[in-house]
Amino acid sequence: MAGSPVRTLLLRVVGPALLLLAGLVVVGRTSAMIGNFGLGWDAHAYYVAWDGGLYDAAPGSLDAYNYSPLFAQVVWPLTFLPWPAFAAVFIGAALAGVAWLLRPLPAVVAVAGLMCCAFEIASGNVFWLLAVAAVLGTTRGAPWCAAAFTKVLPCVGPVWFVLRGEWRLLRGFVVTFVLLLAVSVISAPGLWQDWVRFLLDNGGSSPGLAFVPPLLVRLPVAAVLLVYAARTDRAWLLPVVMLLASPVVGTGNLALLAAIPRLVPRRTPTVPGHGRTAGRGRRVTA
Template identity: 45%
Template sequence: MDVRRRLMTDLPWLCGVGITAYSAVIVATVGVGYDAHAYWLAARGPLYGAAPNTPDAYLYSPAFTQAIWPLAQLPWPVFCAVWLGAAGIVFALLLRPLGWRRALPLWLCCTPEVVSGNVFWLFAVVVALGLRRPWLWAVPALTKITPALGPVWFAVRREWSRLGISVLATALVGALSFALDPAGWWAWIEFLRSNLGSTTSQVGGLFVPPVVRIPVAVALVAWGAWRDRRWTIPVGMVLANPVFGSTALVVLAGLPLLLRDRAPADPSDDPARSAGQAVADRGDAGPS
């Protein structure tokens, strides 16, 4: 076996084992499900009582807590087990197309997300399925906001029906959530206004600030849509995350299904494409 092939075989395992060890250190230091605990508390009590970058800080819209409210009525240990277990199962299913020899070390690389219980495992589902099911883009739009780059892809490719579904789904869920808890929404807006950019250590202060990363992410996804490079979607989502961190890389777990499932473009979205296809179809049919 040559060095390059051996490296491709061994490197994922080395990374997986190392990251799993790092996850064990996290659990020993701050416990398991520390992000999930913030969601559980927010769904049961005040939404925005903790400042960003502090324990149990909740940063998302009220729509998310409303969505998980039934689950959050369970005792914390049960909620934690269900939430973290779902994350682990989802990553296994997303990586399954690679075969267990490749999938297992990559699953181990996802363990920081599994033990923390953040929402990136949901984003990985959006990566895998969001081109066929555009309404899924409401999930990042109503949580971390800026990683919701699916509409950029649809707009550049003139897939107007999918663009409309993604925007309309987000608007409808947001409107329903606002109707149920208008005070919560005003509190969220004020929370974002008062904390966004207040200190670099609170919001988006790691590495390159979001004011630089987000335009780069939008440009990358726009280029990817133009050149049909689907891998730019999860990469752009990582770059556009408000707080840039290595845990966000787990959204790449959606790539195997994203690349395998080639959703056909909707020709009705682009009149020029429809006309061209009609001419081609007549040419293929030949004289009658």
């Protein structure tokens, strides 16, 4: 087939080489952050969140806590651990989650992808969790609550369900969301008022990568891409939409793209002598 050698070269050589180069850049930036702040610099905000007011620190400042009260309530029991153990839990979970997401890739490409996620892993942030939620959220509604109660705008799953008419999955998300919200609000109603006020007062105030367009530019693009992905059954575009919809785009957000290998449909073999595939392509979700 004409052009296939070029395509093979791009997929097997150029692509992995560029990914490895990007990974080296991320590793370098990660090393600098570790030198300045130590491992788990984002997770430390969760660790000390209850030491004062949850939302006293401004976004982007050291140890600023930006997520919903529910996330802080879930993490609270772990804060009784010594800090090194707490950091190990978050960093270890991030490493395991990213490794699982990249498992379908060839070993060399997976290692390069892991390097690209080094910043996320070392920081102890939760973008990897949102990536896992995106994978699981193609067949379940509840996983999208992980995005709804943390980063908020990247919670695109419910819109995906509406666009595709997947009402059972949407119902699963809504029921889970309402139950979790009710329990959290009943236990700490004042904190939810504080969080809403915090979001309204500080929306978009955290710094991100300088070359990334502002959220007001990215959101319409994300909306159009989400409609296209839903209508054409391209679930692998969900992480891209989530990245575009993130209020702040930084190096750690790249971990969202680690969900793509699990969402790309499997190749279906051709049945010998029949000239047709043995079955429909399926997303890699396990």
